[in-house]
Amino acid sequence: MVQGTGSNVGKSLIVAGLCRLFANRGLKVRPFKPQNMSNNAAVTADGGEIGRAQALQAMGCRERLSVHMNPVLLKPETDTGAQVIVQGKRFGTMRAREYGTQKATLLPKVLESFSEIESGANLVLVEGAGSPAEINLRAGDIANMGFAEAADLPVVLCGDIDRGGVIASLVGTHSVLENDERERIRAFFVNRFRGDTGLFTEGMRQIEARTGWSSLGVVPWFSDASKLPAEDALGLENGAGRGPVKIVVPVISRIANFDDLDPLRMEEGVTLELIQPGTPLPGDATLVLLPGSKSTVGDLAFFRSQGWDVDLKAHHRRGGHILGICGGYQMLGRTIADPEGIEGAPGTVEGLGYLDVETILTPEKSLVEAAGKHLLTGAEVSGYEIHIGRTSGPDCGRPMLHIREASGAPKLDGAVSGDGRVCGTYLHGLFTADSFRQAYLQGFGATSDLAYDVSIDAVLDDLASHLETSMDIARMLEIARAR
Template sequence: MVTGKLVRAPAVMIQGTGSNVGKSLIVAGLCRLFADRGLVVRPFKPQNMSNNAAVTADGGEIGRAQALQALGCRAEMSVHMNPVLLKPETDTGAQVIVQGKRFGTLRAREYGRQKAELLPKVIESFSITSSEAELVIVEGAGSPAEINLRAGDIANMGFAEAAGLPVLLCADIDRGGVIASVVGTHAVLEPAEQQRIRGFFINRFRGDPNLFEEGMREIEARTGWPGLGVVPWFADAARLPAEDALGLADGFGRDGMKIVVPVISRIANFDDLDPLRLEPGVVLELIQPGNPLPGDADVVLLPGSKSTIGDLAFFRAQGWDIDLRAHHRRGGHILGICGGFQMLGRTISDPDGIEGAPGTVEGLGFLNVETVLTPEKSTVAATGTHVASGAPVSGYEIHVGRTAGPDCGRPMMKLAGNSPDGAVSADGLVSGTYVHGLFTNDAFRAAYLSDFGASSSVAYDRSIDLILDDLAAHLEQALDVEKILQIARAG
């Protein structure tokens, strides 16, 4: 490992005027753009908050957005691309992942006191990432304007100052008030922080970008920052994996097989749904809290959860358990992935208080299995075969707990080494698995959909790669790319 003096390749940090202004996709697009110019590019995000995680080759966790950005670079994922990952478990607490491994579960105030202690680890990971790159594109989190969080900051200006990085500010015009958001950010920053920002750009402009020329001049005059471009709306952004649950949307299919997904409160690894969203022969419907599960679904898919027992209670509070039993009586199919698989069993036991007070709760009872939550966390790549179809599968596991019972004698998957995974009910209508990422496998997805009379027409990995190419070309036209590269190299 790199220790001691900071190793820094040319780098630039993209910060935003707020959350969800498009920083993640801008970074992914810039990574692809500069990689296509022949540069060795790497993404970096010092601190991320998301329950949408990816598993690296060595079994570590990073944010799913950094996995997409690594793909933009055509590089292997590394835990050092996202050294601190916060995975919310309650409204006030989160599991903290440091350099890919579980550090602990902390309440917000506890983390606020400890986050400055993580800066050396963040700098170490940045040095490791820089040591193998010719250019690093860094993504901030939230906004530097959140000055109430400035003390001990490792996500925005605190990290930029520690690493000596130039910053570009991204603002989203689609949400309105974009001039005020940029000028207001300038107003609340300290003079040294204002100087660290070397330019700004406007994202998600609908219509002719030239219509905002006067707005750009106003921002430049009020902040002294040069404008680096206006990025028009990029419609295909909706087809790329979303970073957090706020980006979840129904699928693009309008007729065909219907898969419904109840949106539980701590939904995790929901990128499992992305390939299904893109299939034109699949209607993927996300059911928000307070709404019933529709009666015409072919499949109800229970997704992963960061807090299985809590989300099981949430599921029942919506009345979805009653809807699910009616769906099953009608002969409808049910698929549970990870936490969703655990919920489908007879009981979930938490003897060590992993998710709260120790105890055992009754599951939904669709599978004759029982789950015991354990302190050990499984984060591994998974390859194998879908038992019913023989289709090859690959993905990853990221869960706590062991599940066993009679229905595990009918595994859904046979993984490497002939290891069984998951369970299938005696009537064949209910299945569960611990493997995330199943539907990214084109052969498995085609086989699964064919059981319901639907066909697959999407080459998923290829489609994502092409969208990244289009995003890079989109940014090339909209931004002063040469200036951005010059800023990165000048430091």
């Protein structure tokens, strides 16, 4: 199990790289994370949802996604509450305090899923959440030491030198743990070192001397990490391209499934600009993309509070194009009705009005993989749906996509305005399909030769090589075999 001295120290990326490293050695390796918190989810082949990081790790392993790879997923809906997903399905919505008292009851399900993942595997790489040093959360813990103890797992600890204070964070973690937890940690490593790693030799010696843990090495900064899908919205970055097609994305407060943006970020012909709260939408945008949301009604109010509704009206008046995906699609309609109070008080709110459609939020969640074609260009698309609500209306008579779900059922998806400049769809991941992305961007005058999936696969191989040369992999396998 890979635990960290804190959140965002690079655990997810390290595990993804190790997954590919061991898979390349011919091992049947699988990822596992007992509890995750993210609004960036992936739909699994067995009809559930897991955190995006475990989806990337599964790709590293060359394994199909399973709900058992991440049995508990928390999807924040407010600052104090989250939707709780257990083994891929909605379990309920809880406030943080309520979940704190209930999480221990989920341990049997977590161990059941771990048994499923472990069965038939040569190696399971488990990722912790946050830090075991958060001893105020230790009671009933299923994310770090509580799970490691229940499953009897050896632990290696990751520290992040890029944020500073890595010696204090590693030694401090040692100091606050109980004796049996310290003993469970067999080794540590330091991540994200910029420059000559030899300059930190004395630092590593000091950590070893003060903790008694052995060193697995210093991992240098991996610059291509930004090309891999991010799970946390805090990791969202503008694209590297500076092309003539300018796509702007307002970063709403509960942005979800923002991996939709990753292929666009890598396009040389595209300038992808993420607009942070407090900043107006630029007047020179080619396309405004409204992303998915975990709380559509709340994020629609947030969108208006930023004045972005006024900016969007000006953009449309200038002849600009608009695309809404999932929650963004719902916002573009005339109304959003929430009769059962799923997202707050029951009622109906006025949408942005760019599509002649209406949405009714319903408790049932659509969780399906799908593939099909873009009706305007005939280009192939593939992706997944993960949403609540049904959308209907006159503009649905001009659908954006014709898709076929994994069950084989065909259907029309989305809506297009009469002038063709405003489109909406429920299909996430459509930009990962090279043929669709190329055809779509060509409509704005940009050319593309990016093979997205191939490029991600190559980055995973490079990451595996990066870890092979910087970490004591033999020692890590020795630790795993000692279980």
